[in-house]
Amino acid sequence: MSLLSLHASQFRNLTAVSFNAHPQFNLVVGSNGSGKTSLLEAIYYLAHGRSFRTNRPQRLVQHDTDAFTLHAKLSAQQQTHSLGLKRDKQGELVLRLNGANVNRLAEFAALLPVQLITPDSFRLFFGGPKERRQFFDMGLFHVEPNFFDCWLRFNKVLKQRNALLKTSRHYDNQFQFWDEQFVALAFELQQLRQAYVTRLQQAFSELTNADALMQQLSFQLQQGWPDKLNTPEQLLQLLQQSFAQDSRMGFSQHGPQKADLKIKKDQVSAEEVLSRGQLKVLLFALKIAQNNVIRDSGKKQPLLLIDDLASELDQASTRQIFSYLRDINSQVFITAINAEQVTPFIASEKQAMFHVEHGQLTARTDNDGRTK
Ligand SMILES: Nc1ncnc2c1ncn2[C@@H]1O[C@H](COP(=O)(O)OP(=O)(O)O)[C@@H](O)[C@H]1O
Numbered sequence: 001m002s003l004l005s006l007h008a009s010q011f012r013n014l015t016a017v018s019f020n021a022h023p024q025f026n027l028v029v030g031s032n033g034s035g036k037t038s039l040l041e042a043i044y045y046l047a048h049g050r051s052f053r054t055n056r057p058q059r060l061v062q063h064d065t066d067a068f069t070l071h072a073k074l075s076a077q078q079q080t081h082s083l084g085l086k087r088d089k090q091g092e093l094v095l096r097l098n099g100a101n102v103n104r105l106a107e108f109a110a111l112l113p114v115q116l117i118t119p120d121s122f123r124l125f126f127g128g129p130k131e132r133r134q135f136f137d138m139g140l141f142h143v144e145p146n147f148f149d150c151w152l153r154f155n156k157v158l159k160q161r162n163a164l165l166k167t168s169r170h171y172d173n174q175f176q177f178w179d180e181q182f183v184a185l186a187f188e189l190q191q192l193r194q195a196y197v198t199r200l201q202q203a204f205s206e207l208t209n210a211d212a213l214m215q216q217l218s219f220q221l222q223q224g225w226p227d228k229l230n231t232p233e234q235l236l237q238l239l240q241q242s243f244a245q246d247s248r249m250g251f252s253q254h255g256p257q258k259a260d261l262k263i264k265k266d267q268v269s270a271e272e273v274l275s276r277g278q279l280k281v282l283l284f285a286l287k288i289a290q291n292n293v294i295r296d297s298g299k300k301q302p303l304l305l306i307d308d309l310a311s312e313l314d315q316a317s318t319r320q321i322f323s324y325l326r327d328i329n330s331q332v333f334i335t336a337i338n339a340e341q342v343t344p345f346i347a348s349e350k351q352a353m354f355h356v357e358h359g360q361l362t363a364r365t366d367n368d369g370r371t372k
C-alpha cells in the first residue's frame with residue numbers, strides 16, 4: 001500500500017501543498033520551521049484522526065483561517081482510493097472515502113497503517129509501560145484479527161471492575177462475576193501478545209543479524225501479573241486477594257492493562273546500558289521489525305514516517321539504519337535539514353526529494369537541486 005498523492009491546505013503553515021509521492025523513499029528537506037514535521041503530521045492525521053504533537057485539533061488549523069483540508073490518493077491491494085478530510089476550528093469533521101461521506105475514521109486507519117519515528121519516540125524506552133504496550137498492540141491490531149475485539153471486551157470489563165472497586169465494600173458475587181471474565185480475557189490477550197512478541201523478536205533478529213550489539217539483546221514480555229501465576233484460577237485468586245488494596249487505590253493493580261516489554265542486554269535494561277545513538281538504532285530496528293511482521297502477515301504494508309532521521313546519529317549509525325530500511329518495501333517519508341544527511345544512503349532511482357520553505361513545497365528531481 002502506498003500514498004500516491006497528497007494535497008494539504010491551511011494545515012499549520014502549509015497553505016496549499018500538493019505532491020505526488022515516490023513509492024519508495026520521499027525525502028523532505030528544509031530548514032527549521034519550514035514545515036517538514038507539519039507535512040508528516042498531515043499524513044499521520046489522515047491515518048489516525050489525531051496528531052502526534054497536540055491533542056487540540058484547532059492548533060492544526062492555519063492561523064487566521066477557519067478549517068484545514070487533506071486529500072490523499074492511495075493505492076491498496078491494486079485499488080485506488082481517494083480520502084478527504086476537512087476539520088474546522090469548532091471541531092466539525094467531514095470525511096469522504098471514494099466520493100461518499102463516511103462517519104468513522106477507523107475506515108481510514110484500516111486503509112492506511114502508519115508507523116511514526118520522531119525524536120520523541122525515545123519515550124518507548126524512557127516513558128512508562130503504556131508507550132511499549134501501544135507499540136506492540138499496534139502490531140497486534142494489524143496482524144492478529146481477534147486482537148482488537150478481545151482488547152475492547154477486556155477494557156469494558158476492566159472499566160466495570162474499576163467502577164465497582166469504588167462502590168463495593170466486600171468481595172461479593174457480583175465482583176466474582178466480573179473477575180471471571182477479567183481472567184478469561186486476560187489469558188486470551190496474554191497468549192496473543194506472547195505469540196506476537198515471539199514473532200517480533202524473530203523479525204528483529206533477522207533484521208539485525210549483522211550487528212553484534214543488537215544480537216545480544218533479549219526481549220521479555222511481562223504479562224502484568226507475577227510470572228509464576230500461570231493458570232486462570234491462580235490469577236483469579238490474586239484478584240480476590242488484592243481486592244482490599246485495589247479498592248483503597250481505586251484501580252486494578254494486576255492484569256494485562258499492566259503488561260510491559262523489557263529489552264535487556266546481559267540482564268540489564270537497554271536504556272541503562274546503551275548510548276543514545278545506540279538506542280536510536282534500536283528504536284529503528286524495533287519499528288522496522290514491526291513493519292516486517294505486519295508485511296509478512298498479509299496484505300498490509302505500513303507507511304513509515306521518520307522525522308529528523310539523522311539527528312544524534314553519526315555516519316556509521318545512519319548507514320546502519322539505512323541498511324535496515326533497504327529491504328522493507330514500504331513507502332518511507334524522511335525529513336532532514338540537509339539533503340546530504342540522507343541522500344548518499346539511498347539509490348537515486350529509489351528516491352524523490354522535496355524541498356520545503358515557508359510552508360511551500362517544490363519537488364526536485366536530481367541531486368544538484370534543480371527543480372523539475
Ligand atoms: N496553526 C498554525 N498556523 C500557521 N503556522 C503554524 C501553525 N502551527 C505551527 N505553525 C508554524 O509552522 C511552522 C512549521 O513548523 P514545523 O512543521 O514544525 O517545521 P519543521 O519541522 O520544518 O522544523 C513553524 O514556523 C510554526 O511556527
Ligand SMILES: [Mg+2]
Pocket residue numbers: 036037038307
Ligand atoms: Mg520538525
